[in-house]
Amino acid sequence: MKPLFLVLDGVDGCGKSTQAKRLVARFEREFGARPLHVREPGTTLVGERLRAIVLDRELELSARTEALLFCAARSQMLDEVVAPALARGTSVVCERFHAATFAYQAVAGGLDEDRVLQLLTQWAGAPRPDLEVILDLDPALAAARRSELGDRIEAKGLEFQRRVALGMRRYAERSERARVVDATGDERAVEDRIFAEVLRAARG
Ligand SMILES: Nc1ncnc2c1ncn2[C@@H]1O[C@H](COP(=O)(O)OP(=O)(O)O)[C@@H](O)[C@H]1O
Numbered sequence: 001m002k003p004l005f006l007v008l009d010g011v012d013g014c015g016k017s018t019q020a021k022r023l024v025a026r027f028e029r030e031f032g033a034r035p036l037h038v039r040e041p042g043t044t045l046v047g048e049r050l051r052a053i054v055l056d057r058e059l060e061l062s063a064r065t066e067a068l069l070f071c072a073a074r075s076q077m078l079d080e081v082v083a084p085a086l087a088r089g090t091s092v093v094c095e096r097f098h099a100a101t102f103a104y105q106a107v108a109g110g111l112d113e114d115r116v117l118q119l120l121t122q123w124a125g126a127p128r129p130d131l132e133v134i135l136d137l138d139p140a141l142a143a144a145r146r147s148e149l150g151d152r153i154e155a156k157g158l159e160f161q162r163r164v165a166l167g168m169r170r171y172a173e174r175s176e177r178a179r180v181v182d183a184t185g186d187e188r189a190v191e192d193r194i195f196a197e198v199l200r201a202a203r204g
């Protein structure tokens with residue numbers, strides 16, 4: 001089987017980290033090879049430095065600058081980590097990718113959608129994911145999952161997350177390798193839905 005580049009995306013709290021871990025374990029059980037698990041931004045030294053800038057509350061970044069920084073971190077990760085892994089036959093599971101930049105910086109952040117997609121495909125376009133899973137969960141439900149850990153959600157935060165969720169679905173309509181997966185229900189049920197898509201992608 002050829003190595004697969006698998007992406008998990010969706011609003012904050014939809015279950016990406018939970019499902020990425022489950023997918024890595026499930027993939028290893030079913031196919032006998034453990035995928036590399038990476039997360040954006042980060043993963044590379046350059047990515048970690050860019051992540052620190054993106055998260056720094058003392059800085060005021062425009063949506064455009066954010067899009068460029070995320071694209072830069074992604075480009076570095078693709079060259080430094082993803083391409084070499086695939087070349088040696090190792091599959092990759094990645095949390096967050098183009099759908100996030102499209103949803104947060106374009107749809108929710110107000111940038112032109114076509115131009116953001118062009119930036120991503122032209123400057124962080126290869127290797128291309130075999131499958132982009134968009135975990136679909138009502139942002140209010142995602143917030144409730146997080147609030148079990150004590151988070152407080154403000155109305156404005158939820159409104160923003162709703163635009164992000166809309167952006168994720170809009171991305172899925174535009175990317176032929178994106179699949180919207182229902183993220184409601186228990187972890188195992190969501191894992192099964194994701195894995196069904198992985199099997200489909202593996203068959204090509
Ligand atoms: N299917 C699920 N049902 C209920 N709670 C879940 C489910 N999946 C994840 N969670 C919980 O929701 C919270 C957010 O999950 P997480 O995987 O961190 O989301 P993300 O990485 O997308 O922000 C965590 O507390 C996690 O344990």
Ligand SMILES: [Mg+2]
Nearest residue numbers: 016017018095
């Ligand atoms: Mg997470």
